[in-house]
Amino acid sequence: MKKLLGIAVGTAMLLGTTAHSMAADTMALVVSTLNNPFFVTLKDGAEAKAEEMGYELLVLDSQNDPAKELSNVEDVLNKDIKVLLINPTDSDAVSSSIRAANRKDIPVVTLDRGASRGDVVSHVASDNVLGGEMAGKLIIDTLGGEGKVVELEGVPGTSAARDRGEGFNKAVGASEGIEVVASQPADFDRTKGLNVMENILQAQPEVDAVFAHNDEMALGAIKAVQASGRDIVVVGFDGTSDGVAAVEDGSMLATVAQQAGMIGAIGVMTADKIINGESVESYTPVPLKLVTK
Known part of the structure; x- marks a missing residue:
């Protein structure tokens, strides 16, 4: 039984x-x-x-x-x-x-x-406008309020690219000593980030910092910067494992980490x-x- x-x-x-x-x-x-x-x-x-x-x-x-x-x-x-x-x-x-x-x-x-x-x-979603502002303020502080900055934009038409750009430009626009010398889309893609940054570095003799709308573009930009031998700080966005690793090894200044x-x-x-x-x-x-x- x-x-x-x-x-x-x-x-x-x-x-x-x-x-x-x-x-x-x-x-x-x-x-x-x-x-x-x-x-x-x-x-x-x-x-x-x-x-x-x-x-x-x-x-x-x-x-x-x-x-x-x-x-x-x-x-x-x-x-x-x-x-x-x-x-x-x-x-x-x-x-x-x-x-x-x-x-x-x-x-x-x-x-x-x-x-x-x-x-x-x-x-x-994250507050992407606030995140863009955080990145902009960090760059201003790091450069001591003066310098030439590049913005690598995400996919045009996405709210993330629009909002991150809005926040970043709000922050740097409030600083008289910061000039955005180039702002171009690289579609949130690492390879495009590399290619676009290479072209910008050829066209711009003075660049002090880069804000990329995501870590993938930032990592591409870092390769271009390293190949140029120039001293340029890079800030990414997303807080991916690769992005955080780049911060830890010193090749990236910071990443605005989304969860x-x-x-x-x-x-x-x-x-x-x-x-x-x-x-x-x-x-x-x-x-x-x-x-x-």
Whole structure:
């Protein structure tokens, strides 16, 4: 009897587990690119929190292509998802994807980058304007209030590039001794950061500091600076593992650290509240911190 009872209990537990997994609600996370350490960390944070909370999370990579992004969104909208979490490739282009979700009454939560149009229930991101200001003020202090500065911009049209640039230019614009001698996009990409910085260094005989809108571009810029043999400080943004390592070895002055994993986790927690009919904030700021040696 004890043996039979044990089998019955074990079977019941197995069936219960299966029923629970089948009943688990599904969320989708569409990421701009997984060819960037920051967004990989964001994805990892979302996956860990979803598993902890008992949700299934579908993850799709848009490969920095708005057309691929729309295709990914259309794909997940044909599945039984409760919430769409999306990290846009472009704040304008993502509107088509968000409107597709709106038509199917699927709530949308944007992560890291916002959307220009479409109905979004909540946006989870760092205060990028404040982060840009932090970078600008550090450069001003490091240069003693005088010097020539380069700005490497992210992907044009993204809220992150716009906001980080706004904060940075607000800070340096308030300092009469700081001049921005070049401001060019390098699309958040390390190789483009290297190439753009090489061209700027050839055109600009005097450069004292560089602010890059993310660590990937900053790391590319550092290679160009090192090859030139010039003494130029570089500040990045995101606080990726490579960026922090560059700060620690002295090749980068600082990085404004976003907590990518926390953005992903808070996104899932926000989606959970939406699924359970709870009210959520339209914007949830995630703390930033300045990482220096």
